[in-house]
Amino acid sequence: MKRNLSNVKTLVQFITESQKNVLHATGELSRILNDIAIAAKIINREVNKAGLLDMLGIEGGMNVQDEEVKKLDVFANEQFISALSSGGQCCVIASEENDDIIPIKKSDYSKANYVVLIDPLDGSSNIDVNVAIGSIFSIYKRVTNEGAGQVIDCIQPGDRQVAAGYIIYGSSTMLVYTTGDGVNGFTLDPSIGEFCLSHPNMKIPEDGFIYSVNEGNYVEFPREIQEYIYYCKTPDFATGRPYSARYIGSMVADFHRNLIKGGIFMYPATSKHPLGKLRLMYECNPLAFLIEQAGGKAIDGEGRILSIQPDSIHQRTGIIIGSKNMVEKVEAFIQLNLGKNVYRIK
Ligand code: AHM
Ligand code: MG
Numbered sequence: 001m002k003r004n005l006s007n008v009k010t011l012v013q014f015i016t017e018s019q020k021n022v023l024h025a026t027g028e029l030s031r032i033l034n035d036i037a038i039a040a041k042i043i044n045r046e047v048n049k050a051g052l053l054d055m056l057g058i059e060g061g062m063n064v065q066d067e068e069v070k071k072l073d074v075f076a077n078e079q080f081i082s083a084l085s086s087g088g089q090c091c092v093i094a095s096e097e098n099d100d101i102i103p104i105k106k107s108d109y110s111k112a113n114y115v116v117l118i119d120p121l122d123g124s125s126n127i128d129v130n131v132a133i134g135s136i137f138s139i140y141k142r143v144t145n146e147g148a149g150q151v152i153d154c155i156q157p158g159d160r161q162v163a164a165g166y167i168i169y170g171s172s173t174m175l176v177y178t179t180g181d182g183v184n185g186f187t188l189d190p191s192i193g194e195f196c197l198s199h200p201n202m203k204i205p206e207d208g209f210i211y212s213v214n215e216g217n218y219v220e221f222p223r224e225i226q227e228y229i230y231y232c233k234t235p236d237f238a239t240g241r242p243y244s245a246r247y248i249g250s251m252v253a254d255f256h257r258n259l260i261k262g263g264i265f266m267y268p269a270t271s272k273h274p275l276g277k278l279r280l281m282y283e284c285n286p287l288a289f290l291i292e293q294a295g296g297k298a299i300d301g302e303g304r305i306l307s308i309q310p311d312s313i314h315q316r317t318g319i320i321i322g323s324k325n326m327v328e329k330v331e332a333f334i335q336l337n338l339g340k341n342v343y344r345i346k
Contacts (some may be wrong), residue, residue, distance in 0.1 A: 011037055011175060011186045018179065027113055028089040029139070029163060033177065036116075036137055037195055039083040040167040040175055043076045043121070043135065044188060050127060072127055073097060076120035076135060078215035080164075087343050090114050092149020094313045096122075096282040101313060103148035114162075115140040115153045117313070119282035125248025132170035134252025138286040139163040154313050158285030158306035160237045165286065176202065176256070178293040185189045200298075204296040208262025208323035209240050212247045212254040220270035222301070223340070224333040228266075231329070251278065253319070254289050259294060264322035264330070268301065276300070276318035280310055284319045297327040301334060 015033050017027045031159045050072055057341025077097040084090045085104050091112035093102040096119040106112060119136040126133050139162050142153045173188040175195050185199030216224065232243040246263070248254050254265050267275045278284055288298035288305035298305040298321040305319060320330050 008189075008194075009197040011197070014184065014186070014197055018181070026111070029179070031087050032084065032089050035083040035087050036080070036165075037175060039076075039079040040135060040173075040195075041188065041193065042079050043072075043270050044167070044169055044173045046072060046075055047133065060334050062189050071124075073121040073124045077118075078183060080116075080118050080120050080135070080137075085117050088112060088132075090116050090149075091144075091147075092116075092153050093118065094154040094281065095120060096279055096314075099314075101149070101151055101154055103150070105148055110175075112149070113142055115142050115149055115156075117154060117281045117286075119279065122252050123248070124284060126248070126250050131248060131250065132168055132253035133250050134169065134256075135167045136252060136283055136286050137163075137165055138281065138289070144253065151313065154281065155310040157309050158280075158288055159304075161285060161289045161306075164289040166255075166290075168252050168256050170253060170256075174198070174256070176259075176290065180289075180293065183290055183294045184220075202294050204291065204294045205262030205321055206295065206324045208258065208264060208326050209243045210246050210258060210261060210263030211326075212245070212258060212263060212265040214247060214249070214267070215245065216303060217270050217272070220272060221268055222337075224301075224330065224337045225266060225268045226339070228330050228333045231333070240297065251283055251287070258322050259291070259296075262319065262323045262326075263321060264326040266320045266330070267318065268320065269318040273316065276316045278310060278316060278319055280305070280315045280317045281313055284317050284321075287321060288319075291321050295324060296321055296322055297324050298322075299327060299331065 015030045019030045031196055036076055077095055081093055088106055088111055091104055092115050094117045117138040122136055123133040123236040140156050140160055142149055144150055144153055163179045167175045172186055182200040185202055186195035187198040189196050235242055258265055267278050284305050291298050300317045318329055
């Protein structure tokens with residue numbers, strides 16, 4: 001069936017209309033979201049032709065055109081930094097790819113009220129096998145008053161995010177985001193080069209039938225996670241068990257599937273990663289904001305992800321995120337094991 005273009009709402013139109021509903025909106029956040037979308041389209045183009053252009057090579061090598069090869073994650077990082085630096089709304093960027101914060105030095109800071117944290121290309125081990133990967137972003141208001149942003153602007157608890165989202169480069173490319181008023185998904189229409197509203201007001205089913213975890217780490221998991229995994233596999237007609245196991249190894253892709261179908265994603269602390277593997281500021285907080293806005297839950301094993309007070313930009317955490325009733329079931333297993341001398345999630 002042919003789509004009637006008059007019924008299509010682009011991301012730019014949606015952002016502009018949403019801004020009109022916010023009293024005293026200045027357009028600064030809208031500009032940042034639009035800049036992120038532009039960077040995402042450029043990254044999408046390179047992701048799509050990665051195999052053709054030898055973009056998979058080692059950074060610093062040469063491609064067939066004798067151009068310097070940049071790995072895609074380095075390329076994606078540069079695109080986001082460049083897009084966010086040029087607008088004048090962002091006072092500092094923190095990226096999973098950079099050890100230190102990236103303060104934005106502009107002569108006019110009057111509108112640089114925002115802080116953006118990015119995981120430019122998550123799941124990058126999946127690039128060279130043509131499996132879905134993603135970019136994740138998280139936006140805060142600055143806490144310092146003026147000048148270039150500082151670390152303190154970046155290490156705010158997740159519940160202070162003003163917007164968050166991700167781009168998934170999959171069988172189609174989607175941008176999904178929230179500004180704290182629900183979650184909306186936009187699919188990139190390559191024929192017009194625009195993200196178009198395709199998944200309005202996304203809600204995760206309260207119950208799900210999919211669990212996503214790297215079960216290869218099973219013996220290293222805390223007792224409660226082992227017990228929950230056993231529960232997932234145990235047949236029970238009333239609750240639809242056994243559940244299906246699905247694990248891509250790209251958090252954005254696992255999250256996106258679970259958001260649409262219902263499910264739970266877990267990356268608990270292990271003996272190899274005693275503080276968890278995934279990054280609080282770049283991966284867990286933004287996805288936790290999205291899941292709560294979609295009606296789900298995200299915990300670290302002791303409490304809500306969004307309530308964690310971070311102490312460094314690259315902090316790691318365990319995470320259990322997804323359908324409300326599934327996460328609450330894990331919480332029940334945690335309660336059962338409280339006080340027992342077992343290896344804890346945190
Ligand atoms: P990355 O930021 O280096 O790409 O690592 C994060 C990724 C997540 O996307 C994914 O969920 C996880 O690492 C997979 O890790 P593992 O291979 O240990 O299961
Ligand atoms: Mg990552």
